[in-house]
Amino acid sequence: MPRRAAGAALPRAGHALLGGSGTDAGGSPTADPRVRRLGRVTPDTPFGQSPEMEHLLLTTESGEERPFLFIRLHALLQLRDRRQTVLSLFWALERAGVERIVAESGAGSITQHFHPRDLVVPHDFIDLTAQMGGHLSPGAVLVMREPFCPDIREVLFHRARRFAAEKATRVFNRAVFVAVEGPRYETAAEVAALARLGGDVIGQALAPEVYLAREIGACYAVVQMVLNYAEGVRPEWDFELLRAIVREGAEELGPVALDALEALPSERGCRCGSYRQLPHPAEAAVTDTA
Numbered sequence: 001m002p003r004r005a006a007g008a009a010l011p012r013a014g015h016a017l018l019g020g021s022g023t024d025a026g027g028s029p030t031a032d033p034r035v036r037r038l039g040r041v042t043p044d045t046p047f048g049q050s051p052e053m054e055h056l057l058l059t060t061e062s063g064e065e066r067p068f069l070f071i072r073l074h075a076l077l078q079l080r081d082r083r084q085t086v087l088s089l090f091w092a093l094e095r096a097g098v099e100r101i102v103a104e105s106g107a108g109s110i111t112q113h114f115h116p117r118d119l120v121v122p123h124d125f126i127d128l129t130a131q132m133g134g135h136l137s138p139g140a141v142l143v144m145r146e147p148f149c150p151d152i153r154e155v156l157f158h159r160a161r162r163f164a165a166e167k168a169t170r171v172f173n174r175a176v177f178v179a180v181e182g183p184r185y186e187t188a189a190e191v192a193a194l195a196r197l198g199g200d201v202i203g204q205a206l207a208p209e210v211y212l213a214r215e216i217g218a219c220y221a222v223v224q225m226v227l228n229y230a231e232g233v234r235p236e237w238d239f240e241l242l243r244a245i246v247r248e249g250a251e252e253l254g255p256v257a258l259d260a261l262e263a264l265p266s267e268r269g270c271r272c273g274s275y276r277q278l279p280h281p282a283e284a285a286v287t288d289t290a
């Protein structure tokens, strides 16, 4: 799909926060005294209208003003077409100048090692969703080395440790996330198979966002709270426990993600932006006229 001229109404922002369980449950950054609301935008894109983005300004401890875009992605994906939503969103994020994306979401444990209320900062993923064809730049080759930005992971882990100490829970800086389509949960046989494949936690968040971030040359990392055991991991788990964790604990994830956004150094020191390889000009010409 040809790219249209950038939407003139798009504000400039170097960072984005993708909200999941935490910001849905009341941990919205708009309630934080460090954050000021600048406006709301829903830009038109070649992929349709982007989901609503809040343009916010975070004032860091050192007095630096850090504009960012906040999107309640988890809630939106339950209402909108996923492909159209994420493609229009990442098109807009690129045009706004976003270079670093911090995300938060819930996850299920597929091994005996991770328990409800644990926090995890995944270092890798296995994508079992139907990967979308025709990304933002058809033909772009995405190298998935270090799929989660090591710099953002480090600040997320540091902040999550403080949270874990206060809440008497645990935090892990390595985990393999298995991305599935949903909306149904997995069978016990599927969960056992995925654990043998090397997965630790599972969920319906994260793909394709993690590789669209790479496509626009942005850093991306996520902090997740384990909300439940997947089927068959424990003899039984109940939905009441899941609801209680979402209600009482997950809303803390939003502030963890916001703190990480504040703690990031001003300059990127990682290599995330170098892992996108655009197609050879000759190939690009063929693609454009197809």
Ligand SMILES: [Zn+2]
Binding pocket: 149, 150, 151, 152, 218, 219, 220, 268, 270, 271, 272, 273
């Ligand atoms: Zn990075």
